[in-house]
Amino acid sequence: MTGRTALEIRLDSPTLIAAGPPSSNLVDTLTFIPGNTLRGVLAWRYIDEGGDASSPEFKRLFLGDKLSFGFAFKDGAQAIPLSARTCKYYGGFRADGGHGVMDLLASNGELRCEYEDTPCSKPLDYCNGFYDPMRFREVGVTRRLVTRTAISRARGSADHGRLYTQRVMEEGQRFVGRIYGDEDLVAKIRKLVGDGFEVRIGKGVSRGMGWARVSMAGEAAWAWPPAGAKERFEAFKEKFGRPVLAVTLLCDALFTDDYLRDRTSLTIKDLEPLGIKVSDWKEAPANVFAATRRVFGFDGEPIGLPRTPKTALAAGSVFLFEAEKGVDNPCIPDGDGVGFIGEGRLEGYGRAMLWHPFHVEAEREDVAEGLPGRDLDSILAERAGDLYALGFGPSRISSSQMAALAERIRRAKDLEEAEENICSFIDNQLGKLRKGAERTGKKGSWLLEGRRRRESLGDLFKDYVVKEKRYRRGLCAGGAEGLDLLRRFWRKFHNRYRIEASFKEPVPMDCCKEEE
Ligand SMILES: [Zn+2]
The missing domain is CATH 3.30.70 (Alpha-Beta Plaits)
Known part of the structure; x- marks a missing residue:
């Protein structure tokens, strides 16, 4: 093939x-x-x-x-691999505004959310669904x-x-x-x-x-996976400290035993079609994260009856095999280490990948190499949308507050001044809001908490734009070009706000492409 x-x-x-x-x-x-x-x-x-x-x-x-x-x-x-976990309170990939996604395949023992320098430390929860493996975002x-x-x-x-x-x-x-x-x-x-x-x-x-x-x-x-099987094996070896074999199902897979009964566990023999040497590895998996799904179907004309439902191993299931004693350099297949295992290949069942990079690095910052062929405006619009989705909007921040911030970004002579203006404006507002909250017990405006992070909206904005400079990550280092990018980023952000204010409901990202 x-x-x-x-x-x-x-x-x-x-x-x-x-x-x-x-x-x-x-x-x-x-x-x-x-x-x-x-x-x-x-x-x-x-x-x-x-x-x-x-x-x-x-x-x-x-x-x-x-x-x-x-x-x-x-x-x-x-499918997000079933070994993935995320913060129970502020879940999701970092690029989506969550506390990040972790992978449990290489870990033993109970883990907690590791977000930020003072760890959030909330318990972890399952992380289901689909993701974009190039950009580390949920789909x-x-x-x-x-x-x-x-x-x-x-x-x-x-x-x-x-x-x-x-x-x-x-x-x-x-x-x-x-x-x-x-x-x-x-x-x-x-x-x-x-x-x-x-x-x-x-x-x-x-x-x-x-x-x-x-x-x-x-x-x-076909841009993914970026590395071949051999490179990925080495990355696993480094992370685990020993040679291991991990196989991750990219879609549902069907296995039967000698009596044609559905089977929901793998042995190393099932992986032979992927080009590994069976004798290099222990027969049974040492660690498993798996789920099943019932697969239904109908026979066509003239039968027209339901087929016997089958039990498939669900996409995202992961199996980890240890090397046999004394095997330090197992045979690693050439190529990308992706292929079909099990039955039903005609219908696409059993597409599987050896050494899926997710288990070594569950997510990565969105840097320049993740953005080939995308124009600056669409990148800035997406990032403005990310920040905005953390909880900004007309029902929380007034339009006069937005206009005041816009004025301070517009007036600045250079990037440093713009950043100072943002911080002093927001700090000033936060101070007033905190005093008000002490009197009335009510929080409002920039003091409100973000949707997926617990900081105030004011701190979120400062962190994203001034401290972490996420709007221009991988795009430029700063200076005059940085000020230009900041202004363009702000326009996207403010546009989103204005459109929502006039339509009275959140708008999908595609609607925010026009310039002022
Ligand atoms: Zn957390």
Whole structure:
């Protein structure tokens, strides 16, 4: 399997990909697009383009074992490994304004939140969902509830007593799925997709749900992982102080035993397809962070019945193996150490990675190398959005306070003066607010606490802009260029505030691109 290509699926209407048979009257959607759906979409396209479903080519493309159709995740994100933990009170990646994410694979014993020099020390909590492994930010799949009435087939009107609710993925989201296999077949898939096409996926297509557009994804889909398996193995060896083998599931995986029963634990033999030498490692894992998911499906025509549900190991599951005694330099595969294990590879099950970098470095500051090809304005807008999301807004800070701060940034002759102005203004306001709070017992304005950190909004603003200078991290060192960046950053920040003030509700980031 040498070829690969990546597709983008953009949802143009709300989409429901059922997670399982309906329980009572709620139907919930998955938050990713399974490989099987991607395969179905392409097979449909093949036939729609005049192809023959009984041809040998169709069989090789969609029914053989020469192509694997991977799961499509939002914006190409990954499941956060199940060994991840975050602060119970101010959770989330640092770039998202949380206290940061830690990984437990290399640690033993109870850990607590390590945020800041005076550690927060709150207990840790689970950290579920998806993240962007290049930028260390959470990737949320937005969903909403839709309530409908069933229609009586006999009367053609609402059926009495039959109200049901569906949870759907919202339109406008973009999913990236990867396809691996023989180069000639991958080339055929590329040709099939061409300039893109419309499809309908999931349930409720008769009600206008599930419209999507499929097109080729750019090369950016392959920018990760940045290092090969050998380098990552060395990083693990250094962190653990001994040779270890870690395998992390990038999507759900299916394993069966000799009697074809579902199996929820791995042995080292299962990892042989990834190119390791089985005799280098102990057979059973020494440490496991795993979860399971029930996988449902329906057989197509003419059977039309539910398949026996299977138990899959969930994406993000992690297994750690120790080296056999005396093995100091185990055999490490060439290449990126990513491949398929277990069963159901045709449908994308079992994509796994050896030595996932997350377990060595759960997150990193957003520095320049994380930002190739992105223009300055979009970086500044994103950072302004990060700071703003910590709890600023018209209901908390008055517009005259914002205007006063704006004036002090505008008036400054150089960066130093601007920073002094910010600090003296905020300190002055905080002083007055504290006195007021002592009298009345009520906190307001800059003294209010941020949403994900416990400092006051005033201190948060000072820390972000003056102390840590996060708005220009990786972009410039300071000086005149720094003052320019600070002003541009402030404009983005102030714009967000103004738009929210005029719309009376928070606005998505994309709306804040215009300049004054
Ligand atoms: Zn904390």
